[in-house]
Amino acid sequence: EPEVTQTPSHQVTQMGQEVILRCVPISNHLYFYWYRQILGQKVEFLVSFYNNEISEKSEIFDDQFSVERPDGSNFTLKIRSTKLEDSAMYFCASSDIQGKQYFGPGTRLTVT
C-alpha cells in the first residue's frame, strides 16, 4: 500500500533556529496537509495545500510557518524561528479527490 513518508524522524534544534520538515505524499494525491500534536494533547490542523497554494490554515499557522512544494514529490513545512512551544510531533498527510487523508509517521521536533 502506498505510504506518506517524512524526514527526519527526529529533529533537535535550538530556539530561534529555522527548521524544515520534509514529506513525500502519496504520488497520485492532490491535497496535502500538516498537523501537529504536542505530547499528550490532540492532533491539531495547521494547513492544507492544493494546486500550489494554501487552501486553509489555522490560527497556529502564523507568519513563522510556511509550506512549499518545491518539486513534484516533496512537500515541506518551514518554521523560521523556532520557539520552545513548537516542540511537538508534526504529521504530514495527503488525500485524493475522495478526501480520505493518509498520514505519515511524523517528525518529532524538539526545541531546546
Place this chain on the structure above:
Amino acid sequence: LAKTTQPISMDSYEGQEVNITCSHNNIATNDYITWYQQFPSQGPRFIIQGYKTKVTNEVASLFIPADRKSSTLSLPRVSLSDTAVYYCLVGWGAGSYQLTFGKGTKLSVIP
C-alpha cells in the same frame, strides 16, 4: 464543524467485539463520519468512513442510524495490537478539508 463526543476510555478482553459510540448531534447534511486509529508516537491511520446506514471493510464496521446523530465503530474480535486511541471525526468527506480531532477513545485490550 460538528462537535463529537465519545468515551474517554474503554477496556476490553482479547477476542471480544468492541463497540465505540460517538455522538454528533449537529452533523450537517454534507458531512461524512470518519474514524481514525492512532498508536503512540505514530500518525493517525484511516479506519473507515461512512455517510449513512452500515459500512464494512476488512478492519471494522461502521453503523450510522437514520438520523445520523451518532455512529458506532465496531471492531470484531480485538487483539492486543488494537490497543490505541480511536477518533471519530465529522466533516465534508471529499476534496480538501481540515480534520478536527477530539481527544478520542483510548481502547485498552487486556489479555
